[in-house]
Amino acid sequence: MSTESEAYVLGQLNRLLHRDPREADPWIEQGVALYRLGETEEAARCFEAAREIVPDNELVLTNLAVTLAESGRPHLAVVMLRRVLGINPANHHARHQLRRLLSTMVPFWHPRMLNDTARNDAFERAIRLALEKEGRHARVLDIGTGSGLLSMMAARAGATHIDSCEQVPVIAETAERIIAANHLQQRIRVIHKSSRELTIGHDLAQRADILVSELISSDLLAEGVLDTFADAHARLLRPNATMIPHAATAIGCLAESAVLHKYAFVADVSGFDLSLFSALAPSRLPVHGMMTSWRRLSDDFEILRIDLTAPTVEPELQGIAITATADGEAVGVIQWISLDLAEGVTFANHPDGHSDGGWLQILHTFPRPIRVARGERLELMVGHDRASIMVSPANP
DSSP states (O other): OOHHHHHHHHHHHHHHHHHOTTOHHHHHHHHHHHHHTTOHHHHHHHHHHHHHHSTTOHHHHHHHHHHHHHTTOHHHHHHHHHHHHHHOTTOHHHHHHHHHHHHHHSOTTHHHHHTOHHHHHHHHHHHHHHHHHHOTTSEEEEESOTTSHHHHHHHHTTOSEEEEEOSSHHHHHHHHHHHHHTTOTTTEEEESSOGGGOOBTTTBSSOEEEEEEOOOBTTBSTTOHHHHHHHIIIIIEEEEEEEESSEEEEEEEEEEOHHHHHHHOOOEETTEEOGGGGGGSOSEEEEOGGGSOOEEOBOOEEEEEEETTSSOOOOEEEEEEEEBSSOEEEEEEEEEEEEEEETTEEEEOOTTTOSSSSSOEEEEEEEEEEEEOTTOEEEEEEEEOSSSEEEEESOO
16 A cells, blocks of 8 residues: 555544544554554554553554554563453463564573573572572672572572562563562562662662672673762662672684684675675674584683773773784684683683583674784784774774
8 A cells, every 4th residue: 555545544443433432443453554554653552542442452452553653662562462361361362473573582592601500509599608608688689580590409408588680571560470489579679770770769779789790792792881880889788798600701713714714704706706795794702602613722811801890891802912822813702701700600602612502702803804824923902892802903
C-alpha cells in the first residue's frame, strides 16, 4: 500500500474513532497502518488503546509488543509477550518473538560464563576469605547481579547483609526468581538500578564493606568497569573496603592465524585490489577457544595492570619491545585477563589452560600483518583510554 493510500486509510479510521472510540478494530487497523509508515510510537499508542478495550486479545498484545520493542521499550514488550503466553501457552508465534527479543537484550555469553566452574570456584574462595576478614555482618554490594550467583555465594558463606544491583530489568527479575527458588530472598535484595543510580540512605542503608563484581569483560575495560568502580569508591564503599577483584591484568602474545587473518585483512580478491577495505576491519576479534586455530610468535607479556582499589585510574600509554620466538606473520596480539580476587586467589583465562570458558581471548589486530623473525624485536604501543585496551605497532 502506498503512502497516499495509508494516509487515506488513517483519515477514514480517525473519523470512525471520532464517532466511537470504544471500538477496538479501528484502533487495531490504525496501529497497523502507522506501523507500516514507520510511526512505531503512534502505533504503540493505538494498540495500547485497543488493549484497554480488549485486554486479553492475543493479536493486540502481540502487535503492542512488537511496536514497543521497535520504539525502544523492549522490557515492556517482554511483559506483553509473557501476558500472551499466560493467556495461551500454545501461542508459538509469541513464544518465538519472546525468545528472539530476549536474545537481543541479554548477552549471549551469560550461560557460558555461568558454566565456567574454574571461574566460579575462584570467586567463591575469594568471597569466603573476604567474609572471614570482614565478618559475616559485613555489608556486601554485588554490582551487576546477573543471575545472582555471586550474591548467593556470599549468602552461602554466611553473609547476612547483601545488596545487589542490576540495570537490565529482565535480568534483575530473573535474578530475583532464582534467589527465591534457592530460598535466599530474605538475605539478598536485588535493586533494579545501575550502581550509579544507587544512593546511601535510600537504596543502601550505609556504605558497603565488601564489593564483589564480575563486570570485567574479555577485553578487560569494555563494560565501563573503571567508571563504575570509581563511582563506587566515591559514594558506595567505606574507605579501604575489600574489593573482589582488587586488580586486573591484561596479558598477551604475538599471534599468527590463517583463520583470523581472513577476518582482519583483505588484499587481492577476484583479481581486484581490495586492500583499502582492511582499514574498515574490526580492531578487536573474539577468539573462540578451540574453534580458532592460531600460533604464538612470542612469550607472554603484560599489556597493562589495573589497581581496582584505587579511587581513580588514569589513561596510560607506553612503548614496549617484544621479542619474537618464532618466524611468522603476526596478525596482532592475542590478549587474555588475569584477576587478583583475594590474597592467594587468582583466576586467568590463559589460552593454554582455559581456552573455552566464560571469558574469551581477544585478538587486537594490527593495521596490517607484520612479518617477524625469531629473535627480532617488535616495538609496540600498549595501554588504555579507560574504556578500551590500546595495542598497536609503534611504527604502523
